[in-house]
Amino acid sequence: MRLRLVLLVLATTSLVLTAFLLPLALLIRTFAADRAVDGAVAQAQSLTPVVAMVSGDTLALAVDQLNAAAPDRPVTVFLPDGTTIGARAQVSDGVRLARSGRSITAQVPGGLEVLVSVEGLPGGGTASGGGLGGTAVIRVFVPDAVLRHGVMRAWLLLAAVGLGLLALSALVADRLARSLVRPLADLAGASDRLADGDLTARAEPAGPREVQRVGTALNGLAVRMGELLTREREYSADLSHRLRTPLTALRIDAEGIADPESRERIGEGVDAVEGAVNEIIRELRRPVREGVWVTCDAAAVVDERARFWSALAEEQQRPMTVRAAPGPLPVRVGPEDLAAAVDVLLDNVFAHTPDGTAFALELVARAAGGARLSVDDAGPGMSGRAAVHRGVSGEGSTGLGLDIARRTAACSGGELTVSSGTLGGARVTLELGPPLEPKYRRGRRRHRAASRPGRGNG
Amino acid sequence: MAQLLLVEDDAAIRRALIRSLSALGHAVASAATAMEAVGHVVEHRPDLVLLDLGLPDLDGGEALRLMRAVSTVPVIVATARDDEAEMIRLLDNGADDYIVKPFGAGQVDARIRAVLRRAAAATPADATITVGELMLRPDAYEALLNGTMLDLSPKEFDLLHYLASRPGQVVTKRDLLTNVWRQPYGGADKTVDVHLAWLRRKLGESAQEPRYLRTVRGVGVKLVDPTQ
Numbered sequence: 151m152r153l154r155l156v157l158l159v160l161a162t163t164s165l166v167l168t169a170f171l172l173p174l175a176l177l178i179r180t181f182a183a184d185r186a187v188d189g190a191v192a193q194a195q196s197l198t199p200v201v202a203m204v205s206g207d208t209l210a211l212a213v214d215q216l217n218a219a220a221p222d223r224p225v226t227v228f229l230p231d232g233t234t235i236g237a238r239a240q241v242s243d244g245v246r247l248a249r250s251g252r253s254i255t256a257q258v259p260g261g262l263e264v265l266v267s268v269e270g271l272p273g274g275g276t277a278s279g280g281g282l283g284g285t286a287v288i289r290v291f292v293p294d295a296v297l298r299h300g301v302m303r304a305w306l307l308l309a310a311v312g313l314g315l316l317a318l319s320a321l322v323a324d325r326l327a328r329s330l331v332r333p334l335a336d337l338a339g340a341s342d343r344l345a346d347g348d349l350t351a352r353a354e355p356a357g358p359r360e361v362q363r364v365g366t367a368l369n370g371l372a373v374r375m376g377e378l379l380t381r382e383r384e385y386s387a388d389l390s391h392r393l394r395t396p397l398t399a400l401r402i403d404a405e406g407i408a409d410p411e412s413r414e415r416i417g418e419g420v421d422a423v424e425g426a427v428n429e430i431i432r433e434l435r436r437p438v439r440e441g442v443w444v445t446c447d448a449a450a451v452v453d454e455r456a457r458f459w460s461a462l463a464e465e466q467q468r469p470m471t472v473r474a475a476p477g478p479l480p481v482r483v484g485p486e487d488l489a490a491a492v493d494v495l496l497d498n499v500f501a502h503t504p505d506g507t508a509f510a511l512e513l514v515a516r517a518a519g520g521a522r523l524s525v526d527d528a529g530p531g532m533s534g535r536a537a538v539h540r541g542v543s544g545e546g547s548t549g550l551g552l553d554i555a556r557r558t559a560a561c562s563g564g565e566l567t568v569s570s571g572t573l574g575g576a577r578v579t580l581e582l583g584p585p586l587e588p589k590y591r592r593g594r595r596r597h598r599a600a601s602r603p604g605r606g607n608g
Numbered sequence: 609m610a611q612l613l614l615v616e617d618d619a620a621i622r623r624a625l626i627r628s629l630s631a632l633g634h635a636v637a638s639a640a641t642a643m644e645a646v647g648h649v650v651e652h653r654p655d656l657v658l659l660d661l662g663l664p665d666l667d668g669g670e671a672l673r674l675m676r677a678v679s680t681v682p683v684i685v686a687t688a689r690d691d692e693a694e695m696i697r698l699l700d701n702g703a704d705d706y707i708v709k710p711f712g713a714g715q716v717d718a719r720i721r722a723v724l725r726r727a728a729a730a731t732p733a734d735a736t737i738t739v740g741e742l743m744l745r746p747d748a749y750e751a752l753l754n755g756t757m758l759d760l761s762p763k764e765f766d767l768l769h770y771l772a773s774r775p776g777q778v779v780t781k782r783d784l785l786t787n788v789w790r791q792p793y794g795g796a797d798k799t800v801d802v803h804l805a806w807l808r809r810k811l812g813e814s815a816q817e818p819r820y821l822r823t824v825r826g827v828g829v830k831l832v833d834p835t836q
Contacts, residue, residue, distance in 0.1 A: 387689055391662045394688035394709035395618050401710045402624035406631075424710055461805035462798070465815045497798045 151334070152327040159323035160316060167312045178304045183297040187255060187262060190223050190290040194266040197288050201227055201268045210235045224291050230271065230284030239263075239289055248287040261293040333357030337365050340372075349376040386434045393427045429554060445585035446485035448521040449477025452513045455492040462500065463509075471510040479513070479521045481582040482562040488582070491558040494551040495525040495578050503529030508573055519584025520564060526571030555580060610724055613654040614638045615645040615671070616686070617664050625658070628713030634720070640664075642671035649679045656720055656727075657683045659703075669701055676702035682723045686711070690790070708790055715786050737772045740833035742811075742820060744772050753811060763788070764807050767800075771821070771831035780828040804829060 193216065200212045209227065213236035216225050224237030228245055239245075244256030248265035255264050266288040333356040343351030349372060355365035401420050407413040456472045463470040481488065499509045509527040516522050555578075556566040563583025571577030612629060616622045617640045626636045637654065639645040642663045649657060657675065661668025672683060685703040687694065698706050704723050707716060737744040741754045749765055751758040760768065766788050771779060784800050804821065813819040819834040 390690075391688040391709075395621065395662065397710035398686075399618065399620035399624050401712050402621065402628055405712045405714065406624070406628060420710070458806075459802055461809050462802045465805040465808065493799070500798050500801070 152324065152331045155327035155330070156320055156323045159319050159326075163316055163319040167315060171308050171312050175305050175308055178308075179298065179301045182299060182301045182304075186223075186292050186296045186299065187264060190262070190264040190292045191255075191266070193220060193223060193225065194264050194288045194290045197225065197227070198266060198268050201286050201288060202271060222293065222296050226289040226291070228287040228289065230286055237291070239291065245287050245289060248289075249285050251285055258291070261291055261295075261297060264290040264292065266290075330357055330361070333361045333365065337361065337368060340365075341368060344368075344372050344375065349379065382434070386431060389434065390431050393431070397424055397427065433557070444484045445480050445482060446488055447478040448481045448483075448488060448513060448523070448582060449474055449479045451485055451488045452492055452511065452523060453477075455489055455496070456511055459493075459496045459500075466500070466505040468500075468506060469508040471508075472512075473510070474513040475515050475521070479515055480585050481520050482585045483558055483582055487558050487561075491555040491580060492523070494555045495523075495580070498551060498578070499525060499527045499529070503527050503575065507575070510573060516581070516584075520562065520582045523580040523582070524571075524577055525579075526573045526577045527575040528571075528573040529575035531570060531574075531576045552578070610634050610655040610720065611652070612636045612720070613645060613648055613652075613657045613681075615640075615642070615657060615663065616660040617641065617662065618660070621660075625713065625716065629717065629720075632713070632717050634717075642666035642668075642674065645671065646674050646678065649675055649681055653679070654681060656724060657681050658686060658716065658720070659683050660686045661698075662688065669697065672698070672701050672703060682727045684716075684719050684723055711786075718787065737769070739772050739775045739831060740820065740835045742772065744769055758810055760807075760810060764803055764810070767803050768807060768831075771829065774831070776830060776832055778824050778828045778830045783828070 197212065197216060200209060204212065213225055213227055217236055224239070226237045226239040227235040228239075228241065228249070229235065230249075242256065242258060242263065244254055244258070244263055244265050247256075248254060248267045251267050251269050253266045255262055268286045268288060269284075271284065271286060333354070336356070337353045340351045340353035352369050352372060353365040355362040355369070397420065401417075401424075404413060404416040404420050407416060452474055453472075456470075456474075460470060483491075496509075496511075499507070503509070507527055507529045509525065509529075512524045512526070514522050552566065552568075559566045559580050559582060564581030566581070567579045569577050569579070612634050614622060614625055614629070614636055616625065616638065619640075622638050622640070626638060629636045637648065637652065639648050640663075642665050645657070645659070648654070659668060659672060659675070663671060666674075668685065668687070672685065675681065675683060682704045683702065685698050685706045686709060687698065687706060688709045690708045695706060704726070705719050707719055735746075737746070743752045744750070744765075746769055749762070751760055751765060751768055767784065770784065770788050781797055781800050785797055789799070805815075808814055808818070808821050811820055813821065815823065820831050821829060822832055823829050
């Protein structure tokens with residue numbers, strides 16, 4: 151933005167300078183020419199009485215003196231008898247015209263000739279001193295160099311002034327731009343930090359009034375966001391307490407049931423409710439846990455979880471195949487949530503297929519960005535989409551797991567699908583969307599590690 | 609038999625826990641508010657306090673600090689919050705252990721016994737544990753097999769430590785989830801199987817050829833001395 155402002159000022163200044171300096175340069179040239187011509191006219195006119203009154207050698211001497219005094223403007227006198235005195239010169243059309251009694255200025259090759267007609271010479275005269283009659287013409291030649299004398303220097307001076315003014319305007323524009331851009335950059339930095347989860351980030355309202363208003367509004371928004379998140383955390387904690395406290399009483403009472411069969415049945419029910427409550431609380435905490443720009447490397451996470459499960463696969467003699475596209479494969483999911491989703495898919499395979507059942511993981515990049523994870527098994531299969539929704543499972547589980555994976559995919563802009571796999575059993579496919587990255591953050595792309603403290607190998 | 613003080617404002621839990629813990633042989637007194645609990649601690653000096661954080665008159669954390677100011681009685685905190693920051697806060701404020709709701713009476717009893725054991729200097733909890741050629745040093749988080757250090761993750765060590773502390777005793781998956789992972793059963797319980805598989809691999813054995821880790825089908829797993 152700073153550069154644009156400077157360029158704008160430079161362009162404007164250039165236009166103004168061009169509009170002012172160009173005519174001025176032309177004026178200088180015209181003025182120089184006029185001055186030269188005026189000098190030549192004065193020179194010619196000073197000789198007029200001499201030509202009218204004097205003749206012969208005296209006239210020639212006068213002309214020679216004049217030429218000696220101003221050699222850059224040679225003077226020639228064309229006498230009525232056709233002879234010439236002074237500098238050599240051709241009889242041009244202008245001279246012939248001046249002989250008719252008109253004083254003119256005519257353009258000739260190499261410059262201008264100022265022609266002054268002198269009529270009614272008394273008694274006529276020739277260069278030899280005889281009697282004169284008719285019209286003589288005094289010619290003063292002004293070369294182009296004299297016409298343009300001093301113009302180039304003046305133009306160079308104008309150019310220097312113009313460049314100096316441009317440089318000054320660029321400097322002033324840069325200073326002005328800085329004063330505009332700095333508060334905007336500060337605003338952008340504060341909004342970046344807010345988006346990254348730093349709710350203490352604040353902008354310093356400065357600069358033009360409009361920018362100050364935006365800064366003040368952003369700070370207000372940050373305060374509001376902090377309040378909302380605090381309220382959400384408190385609500386989450388309160389809900390956690392309100393749900394888990396009666397469950398505790400229920401569990402303790404269930405453990406006190408005398409009949410073992412009833413105790414186990416009710417205990418399983420309490421376990422299921424506990425799992426659901428935990429998942430609700432976990433989902434409530436998701437916006438607090440993650441920032442706006444949540445992302446992770448799907449290749450690294452899938453690789454790590456596949457390695458984690460490989461030990462159990464080997465122990466249960468389950469052939470395991472992993473085909474993963476080389477990373478990084480950024481997706482719009484946090485590493486913990488993606489690892490949990492992968493664990494859910496693999497947990498389902500181990501829980502609902504017998505030992506020795508082969509399974510395969512495949513991770514590919516999507517053309518539109520993000521990634522696609524498929525888990526195939528050679529087991530008995532799964533009943534369509536019903537198993538994906540909460541609370542539905544034909545295999546004795548709550549169905550919560552796939553619902554967790556489905557919501558993880560949905561939060562990333564993708565989806566979860568269940569179909570028949572190539573190994574003869576079920577295939578669960580997780581489509582994960584690409585991370586949200588505005589253009590200006592491309593240079594600061596971050597890839598978070600797939601580590602999950604407290605789970606896996608940690 | 610231990611003299612316990614149960615600090616819980618929820619009447620249903622209070623009733624259920626008193627009944628269960630009494631059945632397990634403990635003498636249980638109860639208080640429904642923080643101030644009542646602090647008064648009881650000063651006057652009656654119980655062996656252990658089971659403190660719920662959601663008290664009506666004072667935040668549980670403040671109640672814990674008050675108790676610590678007047679007594680060194682072991683305190684187990686019961687909380688509905690399971691995030692790591694909360695756990696750290698509780699332990700830093702002076703709790704000896706914590707238990708996440710919902711919990712069963714058996715889990716509470718196990719924690720009570722563990723805390724009382726640690727409190728009694730006769731049997732330090734960090735003593736070296738030896739089972740056959742397997743040796744664990746809990747204070748150093750080290751495990752050796754035949755003199756060779758085992759490369760265990762923290763969770764694998766916790767799992768091995770729990771099993772090695774009960775040699776020959778069958779431990780159910782529920783016990784492991786509750787006591788090692790501190791998670792409710794019915795969640796990702798397959799993670800216990802995966803960790804057991806990794807532990808077997810690192811102990812140089814397999815489910816087909818077990819040595820230390822023996823699976824009791826349908827019940828759980830136990831750690832035994834293979835030399836016996």
